[in-house]
Amino acid sequence: MELLAFGKTGWGDELFYATLMTIAVSVTAMFIGFFFALIFTPLKLSKFKFLNFIGNFYTTVIRGVPELLVIYLFFFGGSGAIMYVASIFGYFEYIEINAFITGSVAIGIISGAYSTEVFRGAIQSIDKGQFEAAKVLGINKFTQFYKIILPQMLRLAIPNLSNVWQITLKDTSLISVTGLVEIMRQSYIAAGSTRDPLFFYSFAAILYLMLTYISMKIINRLEIKYNRGY
Amino acid sequence: MDFELMFTSFPKLLGATLVTIKLLSASLFFGLIIGLLFAILRLNKNIFVNKFAYGYSYLFRGTPLLVQIFIIYFGLGQIEYLRSTFLWVILKEPYWCAIIAFTLNTGAYTSEILRSAFQTIKPGIIEAGKSLGIPNKIIFYKIQIPIAIRQSLPAYGNEIILMMKGTSLASTVTLMDLTGVAKYIISTTFKPIEVFIVAGGIYLFMTFIIHNFIKYLEKKYSFSQ
Numbered sequence: 215m216e217l218l219a220f221g222k223t224g225w226g227d228e229l230f231y232a233t234l235m236t237i238a239v240s241v242t243a244m245f246i247g248f249f250f251a252l253i254f255t256p257l258k259l260s261k262f263k264f265l266n267f268i269g270n271f272y273t274t275v276i277r278g279v280p281e282l283l284v285i286y287l288f289f290f291g292g293s294g295a296i297m298y299v300a301s302i303f304g305y306f307e308y309i310e311i312n313a314f315i316t317g318s319v320a321i322g323i324i325s326g327a328y329s330t331e332v333f334r335g336a337i338q339s340i341d342k343g344q345f346e347a348a349k350v351l352g353i354n355k356f357t358q359f360y361k362i363i364l365p366q367m368l369r370l371a372i373p374n375l376s377n378v379w380q381i382t383l384k385d386t387s388l389i390s391v392t393g394l395v396e397i398m399r400q401s402y403i404a405a406g407s408t409r410d411p412l413f414f415y416s417f418a419a420i421l422y423l424m425l426t427y428i429s430m431k432i433i434n435r436l437e438i439k440y441n442r443g444y
Numbered sequence: 445m446d447f448e449l450m451f452t453s454f455p456k457l458l459g460a461t462l463v464t465i466k467l468l469s470a471s472l473f474f475g476l477i478i479g480l481l482f483a484i485l486r487l488n489k490n491i492f493v494n495k496f497a498y499g500y501s502y503l504f505r506g507t508p509l510l511v512q513i514f515i516i517y518f519g520l521g522q523i524e525y526l527r528s529t530f531l532w533v534i535l536k537e538p539y540w541c542a543i544i545a546f547t548l549n550t551g552a553y554t555s556e557i558l559r560s561a562f563q564t565i566k567p568g569i570i571e572a573g574k575s576l577g578i579p580n581k582i583i584f585y586k587i588q589i590p591i592a593i594r595q596s597l598p599a600y601g602n603e604i605i606l607m608m609k610g611t612s613l614a615s616t617v618t619l620m621d622l623t624g625v626a627k628y629i630i631s632t633t634f635k636p637i638e639v640f641i642v643a644g645g646i647y648l649f650m651t652f653i654i655h656n657f658i659k660y661l662e663k664k665y666s667f668s669q
Contacts, residue, residue, distance in 0.1 A: 278651035405518065422507045
């Protein structure tokens with residue numbers, strides 16, 4: 215227990231902040247994922263073959279390639295790409311991107327591919343009559359999506375989105391390879407300096423279990439809330 | 445685009461793919477056995493056996509695979525007692541540690557897939573078997589297991605693809621699998637995009653083969669022929 219003391223003698227406060235970092239990265243990544251999903255879901259459902267192809271390409275590639283490889287691409291390629299864009303605008307200094315941003319974007323793009331599939335499935339399972347009724351009433355496409363389709367879709371999507379959240383939460387452990395100090399990285403540092411890897415990695419496992427348990431409880435509540443009236 | 449690098453790195457990456465395939469097939473094989481065992485334990489009526497199997501699957505599904513590998517590779521070596529037993533011969537090799545971690549991980553997911561498959565079998569089918577005087581054991585092996593396998597094929601196909609992606613974590617414990625070699629080439633040449641295209645292409649090709657193989661099996665074993 216001494217090892218977990220707060221302050222200078224133990225690793226308690228470091229691990230606490232690392233846990234907050236894991237939560238911050240997961241939430242950011244999840245929102246970036248929603249953003250990507252909102253772009254790519256319409257593409258996947260589109261009537262145009264080309265747009266369809268772009269949507270399918272995104273989800274197939276991201277879901278078929280290991281997360282770690284995607285993270286390496288962003289870690290090694292991220293600042294290079296930004297510097298290339300900057301050089302077009304005449305800026306040639308070295309630009310380093312923050313590990314938090316690289317990590318969140320990499321995990322966000324991965325989580326977005328899963329969210330896209332979930333949204334697509336949810337929209338497709340909404341009764342066709344809903345779309346037709348909206349059309350007949352003269353509601354424009356924008357309002358139709360936000361006021362009629364989205365609320366119905368969310369109810370159907372929540373169980374699957376909770377899976378995506380669990381995947382995203384666990385994937386954040388992989389960005390420890392980029393040096394961002396989240397649970398895994400902090401345990402690695404602590405294990406290295408105390409020579410007690412068994413304790414710290416087991417503790418990391420407990421922290422992750424706690425996070426997944428708490429998020430499951432919260433999601434269950436949301437599910438009940440959105441299932442009112444059914 | 446550095447096409448020359450793509451051509452020169454392709455054979456190296458292809459060689460590393462062999463390591464990935466070995467890791468994948470070994471962990472899937474052992475994982476299926478463990479998964480089936482724990483699925484049967486989950487269906488047991490004894491509450492302790494049941495809870496034990498549930499705890500196993502909860503533990504391994506609730507934590508990242510990376511933590512599991514690190515505990516087995518870095519953590520277990522710390523126990524003095526283990527170092528003196530014959531187990532140490534296995535546990536000091538990163539290759540076997542990775543396989544153990546992958547096996548336990550995929551075993552947990554497989555047990556859940558199989559359990560839900562067993563539970564969706566219609567009771568009428570088992571009752572029909574009983575009324576024909578077939579012994580319980582044979583009902584289980586000849587009726588329940590084949591139906592459960594057919595039911596769980598789509599979900600198990602996803603699990604195979606997830607596990608294939610999971611084997612990339614072997615690179616974190618010094619194994620030179622496809623991702624490990626890709627990372628090595630990226631860090632020596634600083635050309636991430638080219639290497640990503642080649643390595644990602646190989647992974648996608650494997651995903652494609654697995655996906656189609658499962659589809660073929662599904663068709664072959666579908667009920668409505």
